[in-house]
Amino acid sequence: MKNIVVTGGSGKAGRAVCRHLVDEGYEVLNIDMQPSSDPVCPFYRVDLNDRGQVMDALQWTGGKDHPFRKFATPDAVVHLAAVPAPDLLPEDVTFRNNMMSTYNVFDAALRTGIKRIVWASSETTLGLPFSPQNPPAYAPVDEDHPMRPESAYSLSKDLGEEMARQMQRWNPGTTFIGLRLSNVMEPADYERFASWQDTPRFREWNLWGYIDARDCAQSVRKALHVDFVGADHFIIANADTVMERPSADLMREVFPDVPMRGAVEGRQTLLSIEKARRVLGYEPQYNWGAP
Incomplete structure (x- = not known):
């Protein structure tokens, strides 16, 4: 599992994933519409909404000395490319882009013999944005929580x-x-966290969760190697919240009627990562208090 194609490798999570995999000794090809600001690996410009271009990217044979020749048979695809959040583009544009690009990547990977696909789903499938009017069914939220998409x-x-x-x-x-994936943060983003401490409702929408881009990269690498055949999904967040206050206090203030499943200690995440820990061996290494 050494030759990895990363779609969206120029994005926020993608840059961290490409760098981490390269640092760990993988051969990585970034396919995206724009080059990365951190060009640690070869880049191939591909419109993922064009099925022919996706097939070409995954079947690349190149010349004898071409730097992409090693990707004639990728071992896995990491699919991160997408419109990355709601409200950035019209709803129909977001939906069409994300659905078609994902179908094209999945289909092309299977047709070219790739047997492992790791891809970016989202915490938003669980009902985000949460609010007192649209609370979670319980907390900490885990993979058994009802799927309640609220946007395209x-x-x-x-x-x-x-x-x-x-x-x-x-x-x-x-x-x-x-x-x-929870809300992806890079170390530079942590400067903003201080401004949120007096207004807990500013970040209630995802139960004050986040994921350090470097821990996102770790979760991808663990998913590439876990001994598993089938289709499954995992919440990926950091072990703490974006707040200095204890998580139980935040829930009592903002979501007093939401049932709590088990004890929540200190600033423990309210987006449960227990399944990722148990199955993938994922364990966050970074946090905003000590980046």
């Missing part, structure tokens, strides 16, 4: 998970791992 973006991720399940069913022996 989250609906595209919800349907992407169903697409993964059905395509895996058509192709026994393959592995699809969807990572329900």
Whole structure:
């Protein structure tokens, strides 16, 4: 599992994933529409909404000395490319882009013999944005929480998970791992966290969660190697919240009627990562208090 194609490798999570995989000794190809600001690996410009271009990217043979020749048979695809959040583009544009690009990547990977796909689903599938009017069913939220997409973006991720399940069913022996990523943060973003401390409702929408881009990269690497065949999904967040206050206090103030499942200690995340810990061996290494 050494030759990895990363779609969206120029984005916020993608840059961290490409750098981490390269640092760990992988051969990585970034396919995206724009080059990365951190060009640690070869870049190939591909419109993922064009199925022919995606097939070309995954079947690349190159010349004898071409730097992409090693990707004639990728070992896995990490699919991160997407319109990355709601409200950035009109709803229909977001939905069409995310659905078609995901279908094209999944389909092309299977047709070229790639048996492992790790891809970015989203925490938003669980009902975000949460509010006192739209609270979670319980907390900490885990993978058993009802799927409640509230936007075209989250609906595209919800349907992407169903697409993964059905395509895996058509192709026994393959592995699809969807990572329900929390709000991706880089170290430079941590400067903003101080401004949130007096207004807990500013970040209530995702239960004060986040994921350090470097821990996102770790979760991708763990998903590439976990001994698993099938289709599954995992919440990926950091072990703490973006707040200095204890998580139980935040829930009592903002979501007093939401049932708590088990004890929540200190600033423990309210987006449960227990399944990712248990199955993937994921364990966050970074946090905003000590980046």
